[in-house]
Amino acid sequence: MLATMEIVDVLDYSESIGKMVMESEVMQNYQQAKQDLESDADAQKLIRDFNNMKEQYEDVQRFGRYHPDYNNIMKSVRGVKREMDMHETVAHYKKAEREVQKLLDEISQSVAFSVSEQIKVPRNGMVFTDSGCGCGSGGGCGCAS
Known part of the structure; x- marks a missing residue:
């Protein structure tokens, strides 16, 4: 019964952290920026144009440099x-x-390090890349020396 109450307490704390994040100034700024982006017709047109160009880019990627429009599409995508x-x-x-x-990364790090300094925490929204292979095992998989 004690373990169950501990789990309920942890869930309550995590829910309160979630509420604090949602009510934070950082989140409010994000919500406003998202709303501004969604209501900006010019920005939406640019996003649509980019998504259309990205589809062409993906077609070109199947053939690489051998695609007849490779150079034109690559330049267009970047532009x-x-x-x-x-x-x-x-x-x-x-x-x-x-x-x-950044806020979510800081919270993750704070929670993880409160348990143990040895816990690996993603930074900048990235997955673990300690070994250079990207698997997150810290070289334990044997894929990096």
Whole structure:
């Protein structure tokens, strides 16, 4: 019975942390940036253009440099992406998104390190890459020396 109450307490604490995150200034900024992005017609057009270009890019990737339009599509994708990324509303949204990710990473690290300093915690929204192979085992899989 004691273990069950401990689990209920942990779940209650995690729910309260979730509520604090949702009510935080960082999350409020993110929600506002998301709403601004969704209501900005120019930004939405740039996103659609980028997604359309990305489909062409994926077709080209199947054949690589041997595709007849490889150079044109590659240049176009970079140009459309740059234009989208440079749009003020998109840039503001991406910045707010990174701030939320940073907050979540800090919370994860705090919780993990309160248990043990040996627990590996993803940083910057990335999965574990200690061994260079990306599997997260820290080299235990034998894929990196």
